[in-house]
Amino acid sequence: MTRARSRVGPLVSPPTTEPALDVDALLDDPQTGIIVCCGSGGVGKTTTSAALALRAAERGRKVVVLTIDPARRLAQAMGIEELDNTPRPVAGIGSEAGGTLDAMMLDMKRTFDEVVESQATPEKAKQILENPFYIALSSSFAGTQEYMAMEKLGQLQRDATRDGTYDLIVVDTPPSRSALDFLDAPERLSSFLDGRFVRLLLAPARGPARLMTAGLGIVTGALSRILGGQFLTDLQTFVSAIDSVFGGFRQRAQQTYALLQAPGTAFLVVAAPEPDALREAAYFVERLGEERMPLAGLVVNRASPAPLGSLSADEAMTASARLRRTTSATSASAALTAGLLRLHADRSRMVEREATLRGRFAAAHPQVATAVVPALAGDVHDLDGLRVIGGLLAEYGAAN
Ligand SMILES: Nc1ncnc2c1ncn2[C@@H]1O[C@H](COP(=O)(O)OP(=O)(O)OP(=O)(O)O)[C@@H](O)[C@H]1O
Ligand SMILES: [Mg+2]
Numbered sequence: 001m002t003r004a005r006s007r008v009g010p011l012v013s014p015p016t017t018e019p020a021l022d023v024d025a026l027l028d029d030p031q032t033g034i035i036v037c038c039g040s041g042g043v044g045k046t047t048t049s050a051a052l053a054l055r056a057a058e059r060g061r062k063v064v065v066l067t068i069d070p071a072r073r074l075a076q077a078m079g080i081e082e083l084d085n086t087p088r089p090v091a092g093i094g095s096e097a098g099g100t101l102d103a104m105m106l107d108m109k110r111t112f113d114e115v116v117e118s119q120a121t122p123e124k125a126k127q128i129l130e131n132p133f134y135i136a137l138s139s140s141f142a143g144t145q146e147y148m149a150m151e152k153l154g155q156l157q158r159d160a161t162r163d164g165t166y167d168l169i170v171v172d173t174p175p176s177r178s179a180l181d182f183l184d185a186p187e188r189l190s191s192f193l194d195g196r197f198v199r200l201l202l203a204p205a206r207g208p209a210r211l212m213t214a215g216l217g218i219v220t221g222a223l224s225r226i227l228g229g230q231f232l233t234d235l236q237t238f239v240s241a242i243d244s245v246f247g248g249f250r251q252r253a254q255q256t257y258a259l260l261q262a263p264g265t266a267f268l269v270v271a272a273p274e275p276d277a278l279r280e281a282a283y284f285v286e287r288l289g290e291e292r293m294p295l296a297g298l299v300v301n302r303a304s305p306a307p308l309g310s311l312s313a314d315e316a317m318t319a320s321a322r323l324r325r326t327t328s329a330t331s332a333s334a335a336l337t338a339g340l341l342r343l344h345a346d347r348s349r350m351v352e353r354e355a356t357l358r359g360r361f362a363a364a365h366p367q368v369a370t371a372v373v374p375a376l377a378g379d380v381h382d383l384d385g386l387r388v389i390g391g392l393l394a395e396y397g398a399a400n
Pocket of ligand 2: 045046047068069070172173174175
């Protein structure tokens with residue numbers, strides 16, 4: 001589908017030819033079972049996930065949204081400030097179409113604990129849960145949040161299949177610097193937990209590995225002096241306990257990976273209309289392709305709204321300069337008009353710049369369906385705000 005650009009006038013952008021993302025078709029398709037919103041930090045992943053979930057529910061689907069660190073006011077509006085790691089019904093949604101919306105906020109540590117409890121005998125679980133190394137790992141290890149988001153997605157999906165509670169799961173992703181972290185972190189975490197490195201570090205020297213581990217022994221000795229013997233004992237206990245429990249850790253990560261590759265899954269990449277965010281989005285799109293994970297499209301969020309009228313940036317700048325030159329400095333209304341013309345020119349240039357950036361992305365990835373959501377005047381912190389965002393997302397597809 002080619003973008004009908006006439007609506008916004010020639011000053012907005014050079015024409016781009018990327019297909020428009022049809023959000024409502026995606027939400028209404030009963031085959032769509034999981035939507036994952038990815039993107040670099042602060043671009044609007046949480047907002048987009050919540051807005052899509054609400055819209056899908058109000059269009060009749062049984063939805064659960066898994067949010068990660070939503071802004072406090074948004075969490076309050078959705079009734080999920082409490083961290084109990086279980087989806088709760090969201091009050092105030094339109095249920096005329098027969099849909100429902102549950103929401104939850106991920107509690108990383110709790111999810112980790114649940115995995116341990118479900119895998120180990122109560123005695124062993126207790127031993128692990130109380131280990132200081134586990135406590136540090138489960139609440140702060142880089143990648144834990146990403147892994148746990150996937151783990152929770154897996155749980156929700158199993159429950160949904162078993163009980164038929166949900167037919168659509170919308171997943172927000174953690175606020176990492178890079179969108180790729182979401183895909184990389186579980187592998188990083190599970191190779192750590194597989195313990196190869198740690199085991200090597202702790203292994204008593206044996207056989208041909210003796211020379212090598214002798215070297216590592218020195219390292220271990222040094223570590224032990226720096227961190228204290230207790231640290232290494234805790235680590236050792238932790239590794240041997242986790243080994244028996246998490247033998248299948250990598251396998252679990254792989255299962256979730258397979259879920260992400262399933263045809264019912266749709267990835268949406270959210271990006272700000274800025275070079276870094278769009279570059280990051282491009283990497284992510286390429287990576288999804290390599291991993292054979294289904295990409296539904298790109299959401300360019302917080303785009304500068306197109307200024308009204310057909311005056312170009314250059315025309316506005318010229319008119320502004322002429323006004324300043326030809327009218328007396330005391331004419332307040334002329335100064336105001338010149339200022340407004342200048343503002344119009346700045347806005348138009350910004351819109352043009354963003355369109356050029358999008359055009360560059362589209363040239364490299366012409367197959368990626370795109371929706372553009374303008375920046376609203378204020379933050380999005382309640383259901384009405386989410387409805388507006390959902391409407392704008394869908395409107396873009398309908399209008400283009
Ligand atoms: N289209 C928009 N118009 C105005 N404000 C927006 C828009 N989209 C998002 N915001 C605001 O931008 C802020 C960041 O959005 P959000 O929390 O969704 O980003 P995020 O990608 O989830 O961030 P993080 O990476 O930290 O998790 C929020 O305050 C949100 O209300
Ligand atoms: Mg977020």
